[in-house]
Amino acid sequence: MPVESHALTAEQAEQFRRDGFLGPFELCSAAEMRDIRGELEASVLSKGSPHLPSNVHQSRHLDKRVVYDLCAHPAVIGRMAGVYGPDLLLWRSNFFQKEPGAKEIPWHQDMNYWPIEPPVNISAWIAIDEATLETSCVRLIPGSHKASVPHVRAEREMQFGEMADPAYVEAERAEPMELRPGQFFLFTERTLHQSEPNRSDQRRLGLAVRVTVPFVRVESRRLFRGHYNILVSGEDRAGVNRLGDPPLSA
Secondary structure, eight states, rough: OOOGOOOOOOOOOHHHHHHHHHEESSSHHHHHHHHHHHHHHTTTTTTOOOOOOOTTTGGGGGGGGGHHHHHHHHHHHHHHHHHOSSEEEEEEEEHHHEEETTEEEEEEEEGGOOOOOOOOOEEEEESSOBBBBTTOEEEEEEGGGOOOOEEEEEEEEEEESEOOOOOOOOOOOOEEEEEEEEEEEETTOOOEEEOOOOSSSSOOOEEEEEETTSSSEEOGGOOOTOOEEEEEEOOSSSSSOOBBOOOOOO
């Protein structure tokens, strides 16, 4: 199905601009994701790549076609284009695997951690496993993307080293984003979000897809040697980033 068939409505685009996130949407059925999950477990999450960092969870769209196809799926890219325009670069992806007992991911804005300038990004969070309140789904604060929040050293029991300053976080306004496998949501680089410790007996696996626009410079040397970006929609008229091709079939 072409990208254009997944365009946002005017009301959806306005809601994204107002809240800083939008969803859930469907990428595929739960049954289809079950098959994809099996391939991810067998060929991606269980082994690294000779061309990428030792962390098997980072930027696997560069060496595994199954990951790239999720990141560049028309259901994802078509909706991203509805708010950020037709010219889009895929610059990073991350698997977030929370096993039972995994720590809390604190409130944060993604832009705090990223080597991109200016900090303009749209992310999709794709549920590989079911993401519920019990398995620590992502929680987001509507409208929190309208201001940059200072970050401080995270508390010891947190999974990240830095977190948003609690004085700037209205956690009582948070909304949970529960997803079944195959669903996803969109959010911006400034949207405050968090996930609780996984208190269930089930794993929660998601794939975060990071996309920007061509005029944003991605400091590839701060990511890893050999990093490059992939044009997933439109044209690159800026020419400020190193581009490459998606994996063929690995």
